[in-house]
Amino acid sequence: MSAPHPPQVKALNCPGCGAPLTIRGMAHTLTVVCPNCLSVLDAKDPNLQVLQQFEAQQRFEPLIPLGTRGKWHGDPYEVIGFQIRGIEVDGAVYTWAEYLLFNPYKGFRYLTEYQGHWNDVTVLRTMPEVTAMGPRPVARYFGEVYKHFQTAEAETRFVLGEFPWQVRVGEKVTAMDFVAPPRMLSSETTAEETTWSQGEYTPAAKIWEAFKLPGKPAAPVGVFENQPSPYRGGPKHVWLMFLILLAALFVVAMFTSAIAAKQVVLQGDYSFTPGNTGEPSFVTPPFEMKGRPCNVELSIRTDLSNNWAYFHLALINADTGDAADFGREISYYSGSDSDGSWSEGGPTDNVLIPTVAAGHYYLRVEPEMDATGAPMHYSIQLRRDVPSMSYFWIAALLLLIPPIFTTFRSIIFESRRWAESDYAPSSD
Amino acid sequence: MSTAANCPNCGAPIRFRWSSAVQTVCEFCRSILVRRDVNLEKVGTVADLPEDASPIQIATEGTFHNRPFVAIGRILYEYEQGGWNEWHVVFSDGVSGWLSDAQLQYAVSFLVPMQGLPPSESLSRGQEFRWNNGLYEVTCLTRAHYRGVEGELPFEYWDKADVLFADLGTHGVGFATLDYSDPEPLLFLGEAVDFDALHLKNLRQFEGW
Numbered sequence: 001m002s003a004p005h006p007p008q009v010k011a012l013n014c015p016g017c018g019a020p021l022t023i024r025g026m027a028h029t030l031t032v033v034c035p036n037c038l039s040v041l042d043a044k045d046p047n048l049q050v051l052q053q054f055e056a057q058q059r060f061e062p063l064i065p066l067g068t069r070g071k072w073h074g075d076p077y078e079v080i081g082f083q084i085r086g087i088e089v090d091g092a093v094y095t096w097a098e099y100l101l102f103n104p105y106k107g108f109r110y111l112t113e114y115q116g117h118w119n120d121v122t123v124l125r126t127m128p129e130v131t132a133m134g135p136r137p138v139a140r141y142f143g144e145v146y147k148h149f150q151t152a153e154a155e156t157r158f159v160l161g162e163f164p165w166q167v168r169v170g171e172k173v174t175a176m177d178f179v180a181p182p183r184m185l186s187s188e189t190t191a192e193e194t195t196w197s198q199g200e201y202t203p204a205a206k207i208w209e210a211f212k213l214p215g216k217p218a219a220p221v222g223v224f225e226n227q228p229s230p231y232r233g234g235p236k237h238v239w240l241m242f243l244i245l246l247a248a249l250f251v252v253a254m255f256t257s258a259i260a261a262k263q264v265v266l267q268g269d270y271s272f273t274p275g276n277t278g279e280p281s282f283v284t285p286p287f288e289m290k291g292r293p294c295n296v297e298l299s300i301r302t303d304l305s306n307n308w309a310y311f312h313l314a315l316i317n318a319d320t321g322d323a324a325d326f327g328r329e330i331s332y333y334s335g336s337d338s339d340g341s342w343s344e345g346g347p348t349d350n351v352l353i354p355t356v357a358a359g360h361y362y363l364r365v366e367p368e369m370d371a372t373g374a375p376m377h378y379s380i381q382l383r384r385d386v387p388s389m390s391y392f393w394i395a396a397l398l399l400l401i402p403p404i405f406t407t408f409r410s411i412i413f414e415s416r417r418w419a420e421s422d423y424a425p426s427s428d
Numbered sequence: 429m430s431t432a433a434n435c436p437n438c439g440a441p442i443r444f445r446w447s448s449a450v451q452t453v454c455e456f457c458r459s460i461l462v463r464r465d466v467n468l469e470k471v472g473t474v475a476d477l478p479e480d481a482s483p484i485q486i487a488t489e490g491t492f493h494n495r496p497f498v499a500i501g502r503i504l505y506e507y508e509q510g511g512w513n514e515w516h517v518v519f520s521d522g523v524s525g526w527l528s529d530a531q532l533q534y535a536v537s538f539l540v541p542m543q544g545l546p547p548s549e550s551l552s553r554g555q556e557f558r559w560n561n562g563l564y565e566v567t568c569l570t571r572a573h574y575r576g577v578e579g580e581l582p583f584e585y586w587d588k589a590d591v592l593f594a595d596l597g598t599h600g601v602g603f604a605t606l607d608y609s610d611p612e613p614l615l616f617l618g619e620a621v622d623f624d625a626l627h628l629k630n631l632r633q634f635e636g637w
Contacts, residue, residue: 103637105483107531125601165510166508
């Protein structure tokens with residue numbers, strides 16, 4: 001059966017002002033708005049009866065002119081309608097633009113624009129499930145959870161071109177937005193029904209390319225409700241990276257620890273009796289340190305108990321006479337009281353001397369104790385090339401900087417997003 | 429009954445694409461013909477259908493869940509917010525269903541025999557019903573105007589005026605329609621489908637597209 005094909009672009013004239021009109025949306029178009037005098041006309045009426053004449057306080061020009069065709073999602077789409085809608089919050093009006101796209105097989109889609117932020121919008125056939133989760137409702141749609149962003153009364157403020165519904169300036173709907181960047185869900189409720197749509201945040205450049213628009217799109221202002229965070233994947237991503245690098249660092253630390261020489265160059269057992277009148281200081285036999293400059297660990301183990309000792313120490317290079325002087329205090333006290341047993345300090349001590357060059361060395365030792373104390377037995381051990389975990393900890397701390405920085409930036413970005421919502425900290 | 433006959437009004441050959449068709453429209457004189465035993469009886473004439481822009485036409489073929497179908501008839505409705513087509517489709521196994529095109533939003537549904545359907549007066553938005561293990565919520569009540577028919581239909585449908593429909597949605601692709609055309613409500617259960625998923629062939633061509 002061959003149905004006659006009516007011409008797809010009807011040439012008509014506005015009954016209000018006589019300006020030529022074009023119908024691009026075929027029989028789907030219910031209302032058409034004269035681009036010249038802004039009369040809202042009944043497209044189903046052969047005489048294009050005027051349905052509404054609105055006084056536009058301000059004339060808006062679509063950034064994508066009506067009649068522009070572009071390839072969108074792999075299909076040709078034509079811009080056939082344009083409207084400005086707005087919400088009023090605390091006396092301030094916020095408006096956004098909606099572009100109606102048409103393909104005679106695929107149907108209708110929308111592009112929305114608010115201060116340079118664009119969304120690619122489709123009407124949903126499936127109802128998202130709205131549940132109250134605490135004070136903030138969420139909408140679930142095919143496994144994804146969208147957080148409630150804002151509920152407001154949206155009013156149509158300016159219309160141009162064609163619409164497959166009865167468009168009127170001044171018409172109001174209750175609009176709810178739920179976000180899961182880069183997507184968002186919006187519901188619009190009238191007395192008759194609730195319609196849901198899904199938007200996906202879209203770079204303006206993509207639209208400029210698809211519809212071959214001249215010039216460059218305006219840079220977006222601020223953070224939009226479903227704008228994806230530039231901190232890709234949020235802070236989770238950088239923290240995961242941190243854990244991976246930390247694991248790598250740990251492997252390196254284990255490796256350097258495994259290949260460290262840990263060579264004992266001096267080991268001696270000594271005792272000290274306080275109150276003795278003799279010279280308390282002595283020097284150890286000389287020992288040799290070979291190889292590259294590396295750290296040296298000095299360990300002192302004592303049998304101190306409820307006592308203290310101080311060691312004046314000097315690592316002396318026998319070849320050059322250079323001396324590294326340092327002191328260590330060891331104290332160990334323990335006992336028990338009404339709270340149970342306690343202890344303070346310990347009978348041993350370890351200290352790391354960094355970067356000691358190769359050569360012949362000896363150690364000068366001078367213990368000092370309370371003159372009335374018990375004698376002390378102790379041992380001294382010197383080991384060269386001891387693995388040091390302190391580098392590991394410093395590196396780990398440095399690794400922490402990027403994730404902390406990104407988390408901080410991400411928190412700022414998210415707070416800018418939610419500052420425009422019903423959940424802004426300052427809003428009532 | 430044979431699938432070939434002649435129009436009792438104008439004598440033009442009437443060929444049925446579907447042996448179970450109850451009603452068809454003569455392509456030449458627009459007589460609405462209903463099968464009465466072995467004869468075709470003219471019960472009315474189709475007024476000129478309004479200009480519509482459904483890309484589907486009689487003989488459009490497609491698939492639904494890999495089952496091929498062909499469009500053989502339609503019912504056209506109008507309401508204040510536009511119009512829609514219920515295309516009567518017949519699957520290769522003889523099953524009859526409906527492919528609706530509501531402003532280029534497509535859905536496939538089937539008549540489901542069901543007892544105890546709610547009367548139209550009791551319906552309100554937000555009401556929930558459970559049919560065939562699915563939970564359906566009334567989303568919209570539409571009083572539509574029967575605008576015309578074309579081709580073969582599984583029942584007589586030609587003298588309607590205003591008809592009440594209830595749309596019911598789910599949280600999935602499923603939907604339901606309650607049709608109050610007749611004293612006994614009819615239940616259609618189906619799924620919303622994407623244009624591409626239907627793999628439609630033999631579509632109407634639009635100039636410039």
